[in-house]
Amino acid sequence: MRTDIHNWQPITVSEACAIFSAVPVQWCMAGGWALDLHMGKQSRPHDDIDILIRRDEQLTAYDHLSKEWTLYKAENGKLDRWEKGEFLITTDDIWVSKDDHSPWAYQIMLADTDHESWIYKRERSIRRDWEDVISHTQEGIPYLKxxxxxxxxxxxxxxxxxxxxxxxxxxxxxxxxxxxxxxxxxxxxxxxxxxxxxxxxxxxx
The missing domain is CATH 1.25.40 (Serine Threonine Protein Phosphatase 5, Tetratricopeptide repeat)
Structure with a gap:
């Protein structure tokens, strides 16, 4: 378990795109960066960087990312190693670093889905077609609407x-x-x- 929650050295949007363009999952930028990508400018400093993927594609993401990164599951105020083959049902956030001692580089958010619908976990009656939750910049960067x-x-x-x-x-x-x-x-x-x-x-x- 790690406790250094403020030890962040986030990658850039360009670096995130380079990493996830090689991972065969559906993904998009989330968090404050998603809003800035929509506006076409950086509006404020960002302490971290978030990438959203579908929960049902988490193991594919793990298999590709774990070759170069160390992944931790964040739940109930704890950060524990995410082990190979472990399907996360209740965990929503994954923190990623190069190794057990490196600063945090990016965070993965797991989105619930039902077939092709995105589900808002806090109120599961709120749903939307998966294709309608993502927009793209002129450069083709996907971001959460x-x-x-x-x-x-x-x-x-x-x-x-x-x-x-x-x-x-x-x-x-x-x-x-x-x-x-x-x-x-x-x-x-x-x-x-x-x-x-x-x-x-x-x-x-």
Whole structure:
């Protein structure tokens, strides 16, 4: 088990693309970088870098990545080695470094799916065609669509300051249909109310 959770030296987006273009899984950039790729510029410093893959393709990813990287499963506040052949059912995050002593280089997020549908784990009735959760930059870099990335941010147990800033920065740039999808999804997860739902409603006035 490792405890050095702040020991990050993240790879670049270009390096992530080079790594995952050689892995035969469906993937896309996620987290803050996904939002920046949508905007076409880096809006703030990023302490880490996230790549999203389908949960059902995790073992393929492991077999390819473990040749050069050491992979840890992050769950319940612990970071334990991910062993060969171990299918992760409840773990959502994988932290990756060159070896047991190197800084963390990137994080893999495991997305639940049902056939060709992406499933939002915090409210499993929220689903979307897998092909409709990913967009691409002009250079062909795949990234998680902003309304879905914002749902991950807004749907967490606590909205961090950087998440709020990301939301306010992206909100005016979202297509009206994307804003409505985000508003509807947040209302479904938080039927008693959510700050972002009210802020989205103001945009529609």
């Amino acid at each position: 902003p309304e879905i990335q914002l749902l991950y941010k807004g749907g967490s147990s606590a909205i961090r300051e950087k998440d709020q800033k990301d939301f306010l920065q992206l909100l005016p740039l979202l297509h009206p249909q994307s804003r409505e999808w985000l508003r509807t999804a947040l209302k479904k997860q938080f039927p008693i109310g959510h700050l972002w739902v009210e802020q989205i409603k103001k945009m529609e006035v």
